[in-house]
Amino acid sequence: MTIRTSRFIIQLLLVAVLMIGLLLPVSPESTAFAAPDTSVTNKQNFSTDVIYQIVTDRFVDGNTANNPTGTAFSSGCTNLRVYCGGDWAGITSKINDNYFSDMGITALWISQPVENIYSVINYSGVNNTAYHGYWARDFKKTNPAFGSMSDFQTLINTAHGKNIKIIIDFAPNHTSPASETEPTFADNGRLFNNGTLLGGYTNDTNKLFHHNGGTSFSSTEDGIYRNLYDLADINHNNNTIDTYFKDSIKLWLDMGIDGIRVDAVKHMPFGWQKSWMSYIHSYKPVFTFGEWFLGVNEISAENYSFANETGMSLLDFEFGQKVRQVFRDNTATMYGLDSMLTGTAAGYTQVADQVTFIDNHDMDRFQATGASNRKLEQALAFTLTSRGVPAIYYGTEQYMTGNGDPGNRGKMTSFSKTTTAYNVIKKLAPLRKSNPAIAYGTTQQRWINNDVYIYERKFGNNVAVVAVNRGSTSASISSLSTSLPAGTYTDVLGGLLSGNSITASSAGAVTTFSLAAGAVGVWQYTATSAPLIGNIGPDMGKAGNTVTIDGRGFGTTKGTVYFGTTAVTGTSITSWEDTQIKVVVPNITAGKYNVKIRTSTAVDSNSYANYNILTGNQVTVRFVVNNATTTLGQSVYLTGSVAELGNWDTSKAIGPMYNQVINAYPTWYYDVSVPANTTIEYKYFKKAGSTITWQSGSNSTIVTPASGVTTVTIGF
Numbered sequence: 001m002t003i004r005t006s007r008f009i010i011q012l013l014l015v016a017v018l019m020i021g022l023l024l025p026v027s028p029e030s031t032a033f034a035a036p037d038t039s040v041t042n043k044q045n046f047s048t049d050v051i052y053q054i055v056t057d058r059f060v061d062g063n064t065a066n067n068p069t070g071t072a073f074s075s076g077c078t079n080l081r082v083y084c085g086g087d088w089a090g091i092t093s094k095i096n097d098n099y100f101s102d103m104g105i106t107a108l109w110i111s112q113p114v115e116n117i118y119s120v121i122n123y124s125g126v127n128n129t130a131y132h133g134y135w136a137r138d139f140k141k142t143n144p145a146f147g148s149m150s151d152f153q154t155l156i157n158t159a160h161g162k163n164i165k166i167i168i169d170f171a172p173n174h175t176s177p178a179s180e181t182e183p184t185f186a187d188n189g190r191l192f193n194n195g196t197l198l199g200g201y202t203n204d205t206n207k208l209f210h211h212n213g214g215t216s217f218s219s220t221e222d223g224i225y226r227n228l229y230d231l232a233d234i235n236h237n238n239n240t241i242d243t244y245f246k247d248s249i250k251l252w253l254d255m256g257i258d259g260i261r262v263d264a265v266k267h268m269p270f271g272w273q274k275s276w277m278s279y280i281h282s283y284k285p286v287f288t289f290g291e292w293f294l295g296v297n298e299i300s301a302e303n304y305s306f307a308n309e310t311g312m313s314l315l316d317f318e319f320g321q322k323v324r325q326v327f328r329d330n331t332a333t334m335y336g337l338d339s340m341l342t343g344t345a346a347g348y349t350q351v352a353d354q355v356t357f358i359d360n361h362d363m364d365r366f367q368a369t370g371a372s373n374r375k376l377e378q379a380l381a382f383t384l385t386s387r388g389v390p391a392i393y394y395g396t397e398q399y400m401t402g403n404g405d406p407g408n409r410g411k412m413t414s415f416s417k418t419t420t421a422y423n424v425i426k427k428l429a430p431l432r433k434s435n436p437a438i439a440y441g442t443t444q445q446r447w448i449n450n451d452v453y454i455y456e457r458k459f460g461n462n463v464a465v466v467a468v469n470r471g472s473t474s475a476s477i478s479s480l481s482t483s484l485p486a487g488t489y490t491d492v493l494g495g496l497l498s499g500n501s502i503t504a505s506s507a508g509a510v511t512t513f514s515l516a517a518g519a520v521g522v523w524q525y526t527a528t529s530a531p532l533i534g535n536i537g538p539d540m541g542k543a544g545n546t547v548t549i550d551g552r553g554f555g556t557t558k559g560t561v562y563f564g565t566t567a568v569t570g571t572s573i574t575s576w577e578d579t580q581i582k583v584v585v586p587n588i589t590a591g592k593y594n595v596k597i598r599t600s601t602a603v604d605s606n607s608y609a610n611y612n613i614l615t616g617n618q619v620t621v622r623f624v625v626n627n628a629t630t631t632l633g634q635s636v637y638l639t640g641s642v643a644e645l646g647n648w649d650t651s652k653a654i655g656p657m658y659n660q661v662i663n664a665y666p667t668w669y670y671d672v673s674v675p676a677n678t679t680i681e682y683k684y685f686k687k688a689g690s691t692i693t694w695q696s697g698s699n700s701t702i703v704t705p706a707s708g709v710t711t712v713t714i715g716f
Contacts, residue, residue: 189232
């Protein structure tokens with residue numbers, strides 16, 4: 001063979017290798033060719049992601065040098081109330097060995113990363129520390145037991161290199177345990193600003209905290225303005241606090257985080273949280289979801305309203321509690337599951353943005369000692385194929401057990417990649433990226449009895465059909481109608497949960513088949529779609545903000561985005577891909593708008609409802625009205641001349657206002673997010689049923705501050 005011939009063959013081989021590389025599927029670790037809506041660069045929408053929640057201290061001890069000493073540390077993790085050594089270096093090591101990537105996980109939710117108190121608190125003879133991250137002292141520094149700022153940056157960079165997003169827990173509701181009368185107790189709730197003391201709970205002359213005692217959880221108001229247990233409760237109606245928490249979250253956003261989980265949103269003023277979210281959306285918008293705890297069978301209109309109005313999604317406790325009832329506790333049937341899906345779809349404006357789960361650090365683990373593994377596996381399969389953004393609690397894939405706090409926060413027991421639960425996640429998690437029916441689709445019940453539930457997810461021509469039999473006997477499934485085109489479909493799980501193939505006719509009718517006891521079958525079909533919007537994030541913003549529109553079939557040439565009837569074109573569309581568009585919110589009247597796109601070939605998409613355009617930058621105003629006496633059944637509401645106050649529409653007014661904690665009846669108050677530096681007219685009214693009694697006299701007027709918070713008080 002001549003040298004020239006040898007070189008020619010080598011060149012051919014190189015071309016072949018390059019062509020094979022172009023044709024092979026993209027690895028989960030690669031971001032180079034990831035579709036924009038599934039890439040780590042998409043920080044606004046998590047519909048195509050699966051989240052993995054980690055209690056940082058309980059995962060992997062990657063750097064023993066940063067472990068606390070003395071009674072603050074338990075080397076064998078025998079005392080679950082103190083530190084056990086887990087840190088960011090440990091999480092980074094598991095990212096590097098592909099434990100998450102091989103499972104299909106694309107987002108990690110980690111414990112609050114900020115500096116916590118160093119005190120060891122003895123409660124009832126047991127030592128306790130801030131291993132969980134919820135006893136903050138400085139929101140601008142790291143918890144050294146987890147690592148340094150450099151370690152945190154390494155964690156983010158490593159995760160992004162694997163196309164994995166990082167979500168931080170964040171708890172602006174409180175600092176640490178404190179005592180009104182004992183300034184030497186623990187850290188006395190002290191709050192620091194990058195090392196400089198702002199103040200402590202005792203002798204709180206700067207009014208950084210509430211001093212109204214502990215909440216009885218008797219009302220929403222009581223929960224907001226009183227302490228959560230013995231934790232020093234932050235007073236958000238304070239300019240120092242408002243600036244501090246905006247600056248603090250800015251620091252972590254600048255580090256490159258991709259999402260925020262906000263602790264205890266039920267226990268902070270809703271107006272302040274909306275203003276804070278507007279700040280985040282205007283600076284570096286990331287997917288943000290809060291914790292509004294709901295008990296078993298609890299349905300809350302306030303929970304829905306919070307998710308629909310504040311620009312923040314929620315952990316979907318209604319979903320999680322019902323899944324536990326059906327699959328774990330056997331206290332509800334599949335009809336209850338179906339009813340929950342229908343009810344939440346109606347209650348949440350953007351139901352696909354709520355974060356679903358089967359267990360977490362605040363409830364007993366799903367897996368009970370001695371229980372069948374199949375219950376957990378079915379619950380995982382259901383959650384991973386349902387609407388919303390699924391979150392998996394660390395160790396669930398290893399069948400970890402444990403009840404109560406801290407029993408549910410044990411040390412990670414195994415990193416096996418061979419468990420059935422791990423492989424259920426591995427097979428189903430990628431569907432959120434490959435089949436938009438799972439990421440964005442509607443849900444329709446197709447077949448049901450007490451133990452069997454078959455549902456269809458559909459987005460355009462993309463379809464997924466899921467069948468679950470929690471019963472102890474097989475079920476004969478006949479007269480099943482679906483949107484699947486004619487053909488035979490193999491189970492996506494490959495029989496892992498005893499599923500089998502099905503055959504559909506041209507009309508979508510499925511030939512009668514047997515669904516085994518404890519089985520789950522998943523069948524899917526993907527196709528190109530006409531332009532369809534699947535998600536818009538954030539779903540609240542002001543003129544000039546950039547929002548991300550995800551979906552399918554947009555084409556690659558710029559078209560038009562409509563906010564209501566207002567067309568946005570040209571440079572105001574900053575990017576246009578087939579699966580994602582980034583667009584600047586137009587300067588139009590504040591309010592809620594339907595959004596649609598028109599492709600360059602003049603084909604219109606669906607209409608995506610209720611995008612909330614704010615009047616402008618937001619500040620928080622506490623509105624107080626004196627001498628508003630009421631009769632039985634009456635409450636006081638507030639409305640005014642801007643969209644944030646309902647634009648004089650009593651059905652969109654703020655309220656009912658509060659009258660128990662900060663002020664007492666007949667004085668009423670409410671913290672409201674309103675446009676900054678704006679002249680606003682407003683008025684109160686009393687409402688009982690459909691009967692409205694307006695405040696007498698002319699409208700009141702306020703010029704809102706350019707930043708921060710303020711209070712305005714008038715008589716009724």
